[in-house]
Amino acid sequence: QWRGVIREYADRLPVTENTEVITLGEGGTPLVRAKALSELTGNEVYLKVEGMNPTGSFKDRGMTMAMTAAVEAGAKAVVCASTGNTSASAAAYATQAGLTCAVLVPDGKISMGKLSQAIAHGAQLLQVNGNFDNCLEVARKLAEAYPVFLVNSVNPARIEGQKTASFEVVDYLGDAPDYHLLPVGNAGNITAYWRGYQEYAQPWTNNAGVELAPVATKTPVMWGFQAEGASPLVKGHPVTDPDTIATAIRIGNPASWDQAIAARDESGGLIEAVTDTEILEAHRWLSSREGVFVEPASAAGVAGLLKKHAAGEAPSGKKIVITVTGHGLKDPQWALRTADGSDVEPTKVDFDVVSVAAALGLE
Numbered sequence: 001q002w003r004g005v006i007r008e009y010a011d012r013l014p015v016t017e018n019t020e021v022i023t024l025g026e027g028g029t030p031l032v033r034a035k036a037l038s039e040l041t042g043n044e045v046y047l048k049v050e051g052m053n054p055t056g057s058f059k060d061r062g063m064t065m066a067m068t069a070a071v072e073a074g075a076k077a078v079v080c081a082s083t084g085n086t087s088a089s090a091a092a093y094a095t096q097a098g099l100t101c102a103v104l105v106p107d108g109k110i111s112m113g114k115l116s117q118a119i120a121h122g123a124q125l126l127q128v129n130g131n132f133d134n135c136l137e138v139a140r141k142l143a144e145a146y147p148v149f150l151v152n153s154v155n156p157a158r159i160e161g162q163k164t165a166s167f168e169v170v171d172y173l174g175d176a177p178d179y180h181l182l183p184v185g186n187a188g189n190i191t192a193y194w195r196g197y198q199e200y201a202q203p204w205t206n207n208a209g210v211e212l213a214p215v216a217t218k219t220p221v222m223w224g225f226q227a228e229g230a231s232p233l234v235k236g237h238p239v240t241d242p243d244t245i246a247t248a249i250r251i252g253n254p255a256s257w258d259q260a261i262a263a264r265d266e267s268g269g270l271i272e273a274v275t276d277t278e279i280l281e282a283h284r285w286l287s288s289r290e291g292v293f294v295e296p297a298s299a300a301g302v303a304g305l306l307k308k309h310a311a312g313e314a315p316s317g318k319k320i321v322i323t324v325t326g327h328g329l330k331d332p333q334w335a336l337r338t339a340d341g342s343d344v345e346p347t348k349v350d351f352d353v354v355s356v357a358a359a360l361g362l363e
């Protein structure tokens with residue numbers, strides 16, 4: 001029985017045996033072989049399916065650690081700014097912890113699935129008339145001036161929890177992959193993966209002072225992908241008015257800017273942009289060819305591999321892991337449109353077997 005990421009990786013997290021762990025069973029997510037992508041690119045490609053976490057995104061890995069730290073610090077209330085998944089996760093974990101939760105979301109730019117989660121868990125939901133960056137700025141000021149605990153990924157506990165994903169990849173594959181691809185928005189996740197891969201490739205002393213041998217023999221090359229309309233790390237300066245249909249990564253000034261650049265450079269990797277069209281094509285590729293349903297932003301890493309392959313810039317014969325970060329049910333509207341943008345119409349039939357057989361082409 002999987003016990004959640006803190007208990008599974010207690011040796012490598014800032015907890016003691018007395019820590020009261022707040023968990024919803026997060027982590028232990030599938031590493032699925034991407035057969036179509038492997039065949040197309042001539043690599044061994046795997047998908048780390050983070051939509052299989054309790055609230056449907058990778059945020060739960062960080063939130064179990066942040067909410068555990070909040071309880072340990074005696075907090076009564078938590079706050080976060082979010083494009084949606086962080087607030088969904090914070091609301092669920094705060095409920096599990098018995099804390100009140102305030103969430104600040106950008107005006108109008110949050111998917112219905114995520115909004116429903118924050119509301120279902122009774123979060124105090126404030127729709128700020130600004131974008132995510134404005135929300136994060138005011139959440140940080142609130143936590144400085146009032147007794148509320150900030151659970152955004154500027155809180156180191158979040159990065160600590162999220163680094164467990166790379167431990168799981170190595171534990172499953174037996175070593176680090178050659179490449180790791182993922183979307184980049186506020187850049188907490190690329191920071192966390194790189195930290196996890198580095199820690200697993202070096203000796204580690206646990207909280208009891210026991211030295212653990214390295215688990216991996218190497219670290220992967222990190223390839224991060226931003227939406228072209230929200231790609232400050234590609235442009236080299238903040239984007240004041242970020243715009244993309246991938247609302248989860250519609251962020252103009254990443255909080256983990258320096259750490260993301262360090263992950264790119266120390267790993268010999270890259271951070272590049274993919275267009276909304278490329279993101280939606282990758283979103284469709286995953287659901288129609290790999291059987292994995294993700295929200296648009298989650299497909300940015302796959303869009304990146306398809307783009308690099310088409311440009312003749314992708315490796316071959318390598319082991320590649322791509323993190324797909326959130327479940328498709330978070331934003332189902334994108335699956336209800338055909339490639340040309342028209343709505344999918346269900347085929348109507350009478351309830352007689354001949355009509356059904358004919359409609360299914362069995363006649």
Ligand SMILES: Cc1ncc(COP(=O)(O)O)c(/C=C/C(=O)C(=O)O)c1O
Nearest residue numbers: 082083085086185186187188189325326
């Ligand atoms: C599905 C999905 N995919 C990728 C990202 C980017 O991860 P980071 O680069 O670590 O920010 C997010 C981020 C969401 C928020 O930032 C939030 O929920 O406030 C996401 O929800």
